[in-house]
Amino acid sequence: MTTLTGLQGKVALVTGGSRGIGAxxxxxxxxxxxxVVIAYRSDHEAADRLAVELAGDSGACTAVQADVADPEAVTALMARAVEVFGGLDILVNCAALGHYRALGKMDAAFIRSILDTNVMGTVxxxxxxxxxxPSPGGRIINFASALAYRPIPTSSVYSASKAAVVTLTHAFAKELGPRGITVNAVAPGVIETDMTTKIIEERGEQIIAMTPLARIGQPGDIAGIxxxxxxxxxxxxxxxxxxxxGGVT
Ligand SMILES: NC(=O)c1ccc[n+]([C@@H]2O[C@H](COP(=O)([O-])OP(=O)(O)OC[C@H]3O[C@@H](n4cnc5c(N)ncnc54)[C@H](OP(=O)(O)O)[C@@H]3O)[C@@H](O)[C@H]2O)c1
Incomplete structure (x- = not known):
């Protein structure tokens, strides 16, 4: 059996790591x-429960609260993350807000909340x-969305925020390539998490029908990537x- 190499003992920080795909x-x-350092924004219970489970006897996991859209909180999070396990090798920018609104229903606070978490948080x-x-060897993995490539009605601002993540990924890779740090992103389609409960309830059958692999994606389908x-x-x-x-795009 072949296994992935280079991960034993590495320190990873996963934002949005408490629930759904991040978990x-x-x-x-x-x-x-x-x-692994799990960063979360508000759901202490989910974060602590997962951190205790994953820490097991080895102590290989801890949870830290921080809003990635708050510059001071990000500084404090990074200081804490580096202190806990003595460094950082892998950053996974998974935290995001997945709220949709139709044109005519948006206000500045809504638009800002999406862009602040999804775009500014990643930066x-x-x-x-x-x-x-580490230079070389550092890894950054961002979260875009298939909706960056094929927006649906009401997803405009969310889709635009994820298109920005695609471009940030491309641009950061060029800046950090000379330092031997790779920057890539994953763009999932619909994955069954709290973010998609309502969509799957309303359109689950339709989503399965348009998916060549003929099912709803699960968080585990993304974690391996x-x-x-x-x-x-x-x-x-x-x-x-x-x-x-699952082949939709
Ligand atoms: N699910 C899908 O179908 C799908 C499809 C395409 C792309 N994606 C992307 O995949 C990623 C994970 O999605 P998901 O469905 O797993 O999401 P989710 O179940 O809604 O979980 C979101 C996570 O992000 C955290 N979070 C949200 N805003 C934050 C902030 N400002 N600061 C820090 N943490 C914050 C949440 O923490 P709290 O619980 O503490 O609030 C939670 O851990 C996101 O980037 C999403 O856009 C998801």
């Missing part, structure tokens, strides 16, 4: 031998991680966004 990523990275976290990531991008085996891949949507 699956945290679980998978721990299973691959990483020590602030990357800036904060840079002094700590992040594990690969974090591994030594993905060392020659940078600036790419991998669409993982």
């Amino acid at each position: 699956a990523v945290s679980r998978h990275l721990v299973s691959l031998g990483c020590r 602030l976290m990357t800036e904060a991680a840079l002094p700590h990531l 992040v594990g690969f991008l974090a591994s030594t085996e993905a060392g020659w891949v940078t600036g790419r966004t991998i669409i993982a949507d």
Whole structure:
């Protein structure tokens, strides 16, 4: 059996790591031998429960509260993350708000909340991680969305925020390539999490019908891609966004 290499003992920080896809990523990275700092914004219970479960006897996981859209909170999060496990090798920018509104129903506060978390949060976290990531060898993995490529009615601002993540990924890869740090993104289609409960309730059958692989994606379908991008085996891949949507796009 072949296994991914280069992950044993590595320190990963997973924003939005407490629930949904981020939780699956945290679980998978721990299973691959990483020590993981889970960052979350408000759901203490979910974050603490997962951190205790993943820490097990080895202590390989901890949870830290921080709003990625708040520059001071990001600085404090990074200081704490680096202190806990003595460094940082892998940054996974998974935290996001997935709210949709139709044209005519949006206001400045709504637009700002999406852009602040999804776009500014990704930039602030990357800036904060840079002094700590190994050069060469550091890994940054961002979260875009298939909706960046095929927006649906009401997803305009969310889709635009994820298109920005695709471009940030490409641009950061060019800036950080000379330092041997790779930057890639994953763009999932619909994955069953709290973010998509309502959509799946309303349109689940339709989504399955338009998906060549004929089911709703699960967080575990995405976690393995992040594990690969974090591994030594993905060392020659940078600036790419991998669409993982069961073949819809
Ligand atoms: N699910 C999908 O179908 C899908 C499809 C395409 C792309 N994606 C992307 O995949 C990623 C994960 O999605 P998901 O469905 O797993 O999301 P989710 O279940 O809604 O979980 C969101 C996570 O992000 C955290 N978070 C939100 N805003 C934050 C902030 N300002 N600061 C820090 N943490 C924050 C939440 O923490 P709290 O719980 O503490 O609030 C939670 O851990 C997101 O980037 C999303 O856009 C998801």
